[in-house]
Structures are given as C-alpha cells and as structure tokens.
Amino acid sequence: MVVQEFTVDLNKPLVFQVGHLEERYQEWVHQPIVSKEGPRFFGNDVLEELVLMALFGIFIWTLIEYTLHRFLFHIETKTYWTNTAHYLLHGCHHKHPMDSLRLVFPPTATAILCFPFWNLVAFFATPSTTPALFGGGLLGYVMYDCTHYYLHHGQPSKDPAKRLKRYHLNHHFRIQDKGFGITSTLWDTVFGSLSPSTTGKKN
Structure with a gap:
C-alpha cells in the first residue's frame, strides 16, 4: 500500500496544514510564492x-x-x-x-x-x-x-x-x-x- 504524501492546499487556511509536512516543511517554506495577495491563515x-x-x-x-x-x-x-x-x-x-x-x-x-x-x-x-x-x-x-x-x-x-x-x-x-x-x-x-x-x- 502506497501512502500518499501530504500536500498543502493553498486555497485553504495554511496555519494548521503546514505541520503535516513534517521533514518536508523546510523545503516547502523556502519556495517563495510571488503574489501580492496574502494567504489565509485561519478558517475562522x-x-x-x-x-x-x-x-x-x-x-x-x-x-x-x-x-x-x-x-x-x-x-x-x-x-x-x-x-x-x-x-x-x-x-x-x-x-x-x-x-x-x-x-x-x-x-x-x-x-x-x-x-x-x-x-x-x-x-x-x-x-x-x-x-x-x-x-x-x-x-x-x-x-x-x-x-x-x-x-x-x-x-x-x-x-x-x-x-x-x-x-x-x-x-x-x-x-x-x-x-x-x-x-x-x-x-x-x-x-x-x-x-x-x-x-x-x-x-
């Protein structure tokens, strides 16, 4: 059984997603997204x-x-x-x-x-x-x-x-x-x- 790696959905609030990246977080966070629109942090x-x-x-x-x-x-x-x-x-x-x-x-x-x-x-x-x-x-x-x-x-x-x-x-x-x-x-x-x-x- 192949376990699918977690992927961050940029269309959803980010704060409580990024922890699931675990050891892949450092690579993910250092890949900038060039956009003037800020991401949503929280769902509430x-x-x-x-x-x-x-x-x-x-x-x-x-x-x-x-x-x-x-x-x-x-x-x-x-x-x-x-x-x-x-x-x-x-x-x-x-x-x-x-x-x-x-x-x-x-x-x-x-x-x-x-x-x-x-x-x-x-x-x-x-x-x-x-x-x-x-x-x-x-x-x-x-x-x-x-x-x-x-x-x-x-x-x-x-x-x-x-x-x-x-x-x-x-x-x-x-x-x-x-x-x-x-x-x-x-x-x-x-x-x-x-x-x-x-x-x-x-x-």
Missing part, C-alpha cells in the same frame, strides 16, 4: 481578523514610539519642575546613555499605563478586536524595549541591527534633534526627521 473569520488586528497593533505602536520620543521625551523645558520631570522621564537617559539600570521603562509604570491605553483602544475598536489590537501594541512595546536595550549594550555585527545601532547612537552623540525612531527609520522618513547620516548629508 474572527481568528483571521484578530491576527490582522495584532499586526496592526504592532504597526500602531511604532507610530506611538516615534511620537512619544519626538514630541514628549524631547520637549524643551526651562523651569525647575519641568526640568526635573524631563530629567526623570528621558533626560537621564540622554545624559547617561550607557546606564543599563535606567534604560528600560519600569514594568510597574508600564502596567499602570496599560489601563488608560486599554480604554483608548476599546474606544476605537470593537469588543472582539480590542484584545488583539491591544496585545499587538503591547508586543510592539516589548519589542521596542528589547531593541532599545540591545542597541545600547549589544554588539551587532550584521544589518539591520548594526545599522540601527549606528543610527540610534548618532541620535545620542551627534544630532539629538533627528533620528527619533528606535525600531525603524520609517516614521523619521515619513515626517522628515531622518538623521543626516542616513540621508547622506553632512553636518
């Missing part, structure tokens, strides 16, 4: 939507990351209390950029801020998509924090990490009013705050 319509919402949440986080860094963390202050608040918020990181103990936002503060962010997401999203959208944003935040720490204390030898490290340290040590993106240069490009070292311009 709600689950399929939730995956897209989570990815959208990560994307939205990158914009929040850029906006906070550029317009809040780099706000100009002059008075005693605003200077003090800014130093605690972000100034200490610029003054002592290699201080590993004050590089990551305190987890307790993050947990507290989750409540208003959850309510904000719930205001704009539907009850069924709020958890995925919020979860995607939270995952984006964790990715940002890990990336930021690595750019300061890791020694990447290959791009894109090596390029991002150079870009971020340029923001700290050379041109502090440009290059606000941490995980990417996307929003710096969109809003015209790309560091001159990236654009090829000289100071």
Whole structure:
C-alpha cells in the first residue's frame, strides 16, 4: 500500500496544514510564492481578523514610539519642575546613555499605563478586536524595549541591527534633534526627521 504524501492546499487556511509536512516543511517554506495577495491563515473569520488586528497593533505602536520620543521625551523645558520631570522621564537617559539600570521603562509604570491605553483602544475598536489590537501594541512595546536595550549594550555585527545601532547612537552623540525612531527609520522618513547620516548629508 502506497501512502500518499501530504500536500498543502493553498486555497485553504495554511496555519494548521503546514505541520503535516513534517521533514518536508523546510523545503516547502523556502519556495517563495510571488503574489501580492496574502494567504489565509485561519478558517475562522474572527481568528483571521484578530491576527490582522495584532499586526496592526504592532504597526500602531511604532507610530506611538516615534511620537512619544519626538514630541514628549524631547520637549524643551526651562523651569525647575519641568526640568526635573524631563530629567526623570528621558533626560537621564540622554545624559547617561550607557546606564543599563535606567534604560528600560519600569514594568510597574508600564502596567499602570496599560489601563488608560486599554480604554483608548476599546474606544476605537470593537469588543472582539480590542484584545488583539491591544496585545499587538503591547508586543510592539516589548519589542521596542528589547531593541532599545540591545542597541545600547549589544554588539551587532550584521544589518539591520548594526545599522540601527549606528543610527540610534548618532541620535545620542551627534544630532539629538533627528533620528527619533528606535525600531525603524520609517516614521523619521515619513515626517522628515531622518538623521543626516542616513540621508547622506553632512553636518
């Protein structure tokens, strides 16, 4: 009796099919399909939507990351209390950029801020998509924090990490009013705050 090998049906949801390929999976996954249409991952319509919402949440986080860094963390202050608040918020990181103990936002503060962010997401999203959208944003935040720490204390030898490290340290040590993106240069490009070292311009 000949056992027929499992074949992935590209017209059906893929996620729970690919495991059946077993040792043939590596060969299958490295044969690209050149198409602008994305595949369906899940058969359940709600689950399929939730995956897209989570990815959208990560994307939205990158914009929040850029906006906070550029317009809040780099706000100009002059008075005693605003200077003090800014130093605690972000100034200490610029003054002592290699201080590993004050590089990551305190987890307790993050947990507290989750409540208003959850309510904000719930205001704009539907009850069924709020958890995925919020979860995607939270995952984006964790990715940002890990990336930021690595750019300061890791020694990447290959791009894109090596390029991002150079870009971020340029923001700290050379041109502090440009290059606000941490995980990417996307929003710096969109809003015209790309560091001159990236654009090829000289100071």
